[in-house]
Amino acid sequence: MKHFLPILSWLPNYKKEHLSGDFFAGITVGIMLIPQGMAYALIAGLPPVYGLYASIVPQVIYAILGTSRQLSVGPVAMDSLLVAAGVSVLATEGSDSYIVFAILLAFFMGAFQFLLGIFRLGFITNLLSKPVISGFTSAAALIIGFNQLKYLLGTDIQKSNRFYEVIINALDKVDDTHLVTLMLGIAGIVIIKLSKRIHKNIPGALIAVIIGTGLVYLLNLHSGGVSIVQTIPEGLPAFTLPQFSLGQFNEVLPLAFTISVVAFMEAFSVAKAMEAKNRNHKVIPNQELIGLGAANVVGALFQSYPVTGGFSRTAVNQQAGANTPLASIISAALVALTLIFLTPLFYYLPHAILAAIIMVAVTNLFDWAYGKKLWLNSKKEFLVLLFTFLVTLNIGMVIGIVTGIILSILLFLYRAAYPHIARLGRIRGHHEFRNITRFQDLETWEELAILRIDAPLSFINIQGINDYIRKLLSDDDKINEIIIDAGPVSHLDATAVEGLRNLIDSLNEKGVRLVICDVIGPVRDTMVQTGLTKVIGKKNLFLSLSEAVENALSNTKDPYKKVTLQSNVKT
Known part of the structure; x- marks a missing residue:
């Protein structure tokens, strides 16, 4: 039973001295997750509340079935962009059908992960080599960051999953920049950066949200053109069974499989890093697939879009003293309480602050150091990284991943064909x-x-x-x-x-x-x-x-x- 339900390996033996660390870490990550979840929902093209929905049930399910003690599961920037890239060609952003497709994507993505784990096929994720991941995430960071110019500049810039189109669209609208919105966004970036320099555990994003919301409310900035979140629905997400046709299944299937592999690679790498630091538990790849898959499947039944383990939140969780997955359950409870009682407080939250949170977060995805290291040590693998980066940046996210995998396999076959x-x-x-x-x-x-x-x-x-x-x-x-x-x-x-x-x-x-x-x-x-x-x-x-x-x-x-x-x- 402990093998199938990892919660049984830590909950019956829970120590009282772990409670303070778990409680503080849970509150810290929960405070961080509220503005971050709303910001990442914007990347995915969804209303901000769906970022909060995705931060409740998936965390609890992973705490029951996952093997990492510190991994924080929820919305992340890269998967949110993949959702936007895939769903935007199936439905109009902001429409009801768009939301349905995003939730369906979470359901099928989770189903893929769960089945891969059940049949012990986790090795398939090894197709994603480190150069491919680095090239893909670096390109995704640029696309995510520059797509936030719409909210940072306060202009109607058309979003795109191709970097050059984002730049062209931004240059066309730069003369329409709303200066007050731009100042709010820059102030948000400065606040978040400074808070991290003062102490890594200070919730800079939450401080930026409080200050930005307060300024809009007190100075009535929204009447002057500053875009705000406005009404966020109160209450917990309702249980709904996904309804879909065969046509929708065929449309979502390729993207669901791609995201399932990318999301697992991201979560597993973070979980292994935490395992190496703490050494009080072992992360089991196939059980991680089951845990993440179940989190997405059950989460989709409660209106969650695709989630995985996030690096920044997990790092904060570990640094704040998390000892067991109870910290994640506490985080989920805090987000749930926010949805029940505190959503009116976010009415005046400016979109520029959410854009600032996203832009600061994705800077960690861009990895210059690894690219430089490959250039010095392995020119062939550097070319794999570069081609993955360029294709992802200028053609498409899914095509970029596939290109990287194909190039990695070709490089492997070349080396196998001409051994030393x-x-x-x-x-x-x-x-x-x-x-x-x-x-x-x-x-x-x-x-x-x-x-x-x-x-x-x-x-x-x-x-x-x-x-x-x-x-x-x-x-x-x-x-x-x-x-x-x-x-x-x-x-x-x-x-x-x-x-x-x-x-x-x-x-x-x-x-x-x-x-x-x-x-x-x-x-x-x-x-x-x-x-x-x-x-x-x-x-x-x-x-x-x-x-x-x-x-x-x-x-x-x-x-x-x-x-x-x-x-x-x-x-």
């Missing part, structure tokens, strides 16, 4: 062997080539490996024996077996002996089952590289004439 092959020499006076291009003064032999293949042998690389060996023989006709150190070879598929048969036949025709050594158990089993062992011959199979070399040297009539000095400079 090292030609080895022996360290003088020892039985150890090293790459002759990286070490100097190694023992090598003119008629003997020792190769180490650093990859599994499979359909994708066996032809390239065979071509490498044939070229080696054509470049140096003195070689009459090749030893393959198969220690790094972890797998041998049917195509590779056939490729090795062809290679052995080719070498036999040239009078070149092929020796294989240090074969691991599973590969050795495959060789026996496929008859490859007989083709190679037991006399050409050795347990260690040292044995294989000694055998080669003992079989020659004049071994000393084969010895040459290797003096390649280390590269």
Whole structure:
């Protein structure tokens, strides 16, 4: 039962000394979540109240089924933008059908996550490599941030999920800027930034909301053109069963699967970071999928749009002293009390302040440092990041993710097709062997080539490996024996077996002996089952590289004439 209901692993053993930390953290995150939830709902193209709806039930469900003790589940900026990107092509923003699609998206997204967890398919999310995530989130940060210019400048700028269109639309309307609105927005940004510099636990967003709302109310700024939230419906979200047609299902399906993977990756990375810091619990990937999936499915029944674990809220939760998921339940309770009693207080809340909250929040998504690190250490992976970034920025969110995944797979296949092959020499006076291009003064032999293949042998690389060996023989006709150190070879598929048969036949025709050594158990089993062992011959199979070399040297009539000095400079 503890495996299926992780709450049973912490609630029965709850300690009184944890209550103060959980209570303070729950209140802190709840205070942070109220303005943040409303702001993120705006990104998704929904009325602000839906950000509060998404902050209640999902938190409670995740607290029951999730394995992280500190993860704070709720609306986040990136998923909100994905919702806007997908739903805006299905319905008009602000319409009833738009809201229905957003809630349906949460339901199907959660269903995907739940099923992935039930069938233990969490490994699918590994398709999203770090360069893809970084490129995608950096582009999303720019799109989210610049789309807030509509509220920051107080003008009717058309939103877009393409960065260049946002810039063009903003430049067309820059002359219509409402100066008071702009000043309010800038003041909100300054307040949030300064509060973080003073102390990281100060709720800068809430302070900005209080000050901005107070100024609008006292100075009657809304009558002068400052856009405000106005009436927020009172009361808790009602239970409603989603109603949809087959056509709606087909329209929502691709986007739901995309968001389910992106959202899980975001939440899981944050949860693992918290696990590393606290080390008092273990985050289980497939159970996390179940917890997040159930949070979205049940949340959708209470008018929630897609949610996941947020980095900034989780960090605040942990720093404020959260020990168990009870902190999230307290946060949800605070948001619920706000909906019941406090919504009139947000009537005069200016949209410019919500835009300021969003713009400050997304600055953390843009990761210059990681891009610079890849440029210095891995140019190919930097190109994956760059292409993902550019496609997401200028073509579309879903297409950007798919492009990144395809490029990552192609890069992986390229590396698999052309594995590293090292030609080895022996360290003088020892039985150890090293790459002759990286070490100097190694023992090598003119008629003997020792190769180490650093990859599994499979359909994708066996032809390239065979071509490498044939070229080696054509470049140096003195070689009459090749030893393959198969220690790094972890797998041998049917195509590779056939490729090795062809290679052995080719070498036999040239009078070149092929020796294989240090074969691991599973590969050795495959060789026996496929008859490859007989083709190679037991006399050409050795347990260690040292044995294989000694055998080669003992079989020659004049071994000393084969010895040459290797003096390649280390590269």
